[in-house]
Amino acid sequence: MPxxxxxxxxxxxxxxxxxxxWKYLYVEHRPELPRGYFTFGRVIHSVLEEIVRPFVVPAPRRPGSGDGQKTLDDWSAGSLAATPPRALTTEELLAAYDRAWSGEGYSGPDEEGRYRALGRDLLVRFHDQFARHPVVPVAVEEHLEARWDGIPLHGYIDRIDRTPTGGLEIVDYKTSRELSAEDARDSDQLSIYQVLVESNYAEPVERLTLLHLRSLVPHRTAARTRTALDPLHTRLGAVADGIREQxxxxxxxxxxxxxxxxxxxxxxxxxxxPEEARLAALVDRFESLRADERRLNSELARAAEELHHAAESLGLHRVPGTRAVAIRRREEAWQYSLDSVRPLLKAAGVSGRLGQESSDDVRRLLRDTEVPAEIRRKVAETGSRRVRWYWELDTGSGDPR
Ligand code: SF4
Structure with a gap:
């Protein structure tokens, strides 16, 4: 697959x-049923865009990342370029809302009516707050693309504002009922948006915000550090690999x-x-074989243990039977507690080097010269050695069992 x-x-x-x-949606492009709350979100976002767009003051972009956003003034062929931006009046706002409204996906007129009233209230309050506490938007509803260390990403950013210190703040609108500061702190969505904005804009992202539209409470958090973004990069890489491997x-x-x-x-x-009886018989047979397997496995374990104790006490590694020779083998493996390893790597700023977080990954990390030797030593100390004895059978066929 490409x-x-x-x-x-x-x-x-x-x-x-x-x-x-994911396959049904993104490979086979099967449609989903419309849902009222998605329609509602789309409508609200489009009216918020109308409120904010006239105030957009584009920010410098990285070379080759596009021209940045045009304001409404730019789109009117510059005829109003010298005119200061004008806020929508409440009447214009409500007219825009009426134009944008869609009843698609609601369970009935009652639900649609409730959402419509909620949207009206929420937009009027947003409009009022936007007039009383103006921000400097750099972009609204902007589509951005980037490659993050080989992973192609894209996304629509609701709003990017300039911060008082000259950096950028990413604002994502949420129409959901509940929202908390943890949602902003843990949001992979905001992290991905940060990567997109930093790849396209010349100025640093300073803040990430989820704006709860029902209360107009912004849940703000500082931009993520590179180290904090590493686990997300690993997860995105695993998703991209899964898609590539179908x-x-x-x-x-x-x-x-x-x-x-x-x-x-x-x-x-x-x-x-027509297949019910045949498949039911197969399932019954499978279930009964599974029961036999469990019984035989437990008998096998008991016989191996008895043989092990006898061989141990006599100092033997090879025990002949009448049809095969049993050969005793020793296997040794180091196990690591990931709960102990993770904080060590995090403190050293190398969390991203742990891969899929298995004991195999820890063993690989112990040979990773980009991880400081002192950290590798501490990681090694968290390990414990597990020794396992097991039996192979030599039947003389050259193929041990
Ligand atoms: S595709 Fe099947 S398993 Fe996946 S979410 Fe839908 S119903 Fe569940």
Missing amino acids: APSALSYSSYRTYLECPLR AFEPTPGRHCTRCDFRSICPEFRTVPP
């Missing part, structure tokens, strides 16, 4: 939740209740009636 096209935050999140759903297994869970593809998903498909 390299995946650019990942957006929602595509990344969809793949993490269920790769098969790993599209279904991952059922609570999210299935809002998935529109249950009727075609193998996790929810039922056996066709």
Whole structure:
């Protein structure tokens, strides 16, 4: 399969939740049912754009990253270029809202009416606050693309503002009921937007904000450090690899209740009636073999242990039977507690070098010369050695079992 096209935050999140759903959406382009709250979000975003866009003052871009945003004045062929931006009146705002409104996806007139009233209230209060506490927007609803160390990304940024200290603040509008400071602190969406903005703009991103539109409370956090972004890069890389390798297994869970593809998903498909009896017999046979397997495995473990104790006490490694020779083998492996390793790597600013976070990755890290020797020594001290004895059978066929 060719390299995946650019990942957006929602595509990344969809793949993490269920790769098969990702395939239905992004490979097969199957449509989803419209939902009122998505329609509502789209409408609100488009009216907010109308409120803010006249005030956009574009910021310098990195070379080759595009020209930046045009204000509405630029779009009117410069005829109003000398005119200071004019805020929408409340009447114009409500007219814009009426024009943008769509009733798609609501369960009925009651739900649509509730959302419509909520949107009206929320927009009027936003409009009022925007007039009383003006900001300097650098861009609104801007589509940005970037390659983050080989991973292609893209996204639409609701708003980028200039901060009082001359940097940039990324603002993402949220129409959800609840929102907290932790949401902003833990948001992969804001992290991806930071990467996109930093790749396209010359000035640094200083702040990341989720703006809760129902309360107009901004949940702000400082821009992430490179080290803090490393785990996200690893996760995005794993998603990009999964897509490239066509790993599209279904991952059922609570999210299935809002998935529109249950009727075609193998996790929810039922056996066709003509096949029911045949498949039921196969399942019964499989279940009974599994029970035999468990019984035999436990017998095997007991026999191996008895043999081990006898061989140990006699100092033997090879024990002949009548049909094969049993050969005793020793295997040694180091195990690491990732809960102990992670803080060490984090303190040293090298968290990103742990890969998929298995004991194998820790062993690899111990040979990684880019990790300071002192840190590797401390990581090595968290390990414990596990020794396992096991038996191979030499039947004389040259193929030990
Ligand atoms: S129903 Fe569940 S498992 Fe199946 S595609 Fe949808 S989310 Fe994935």
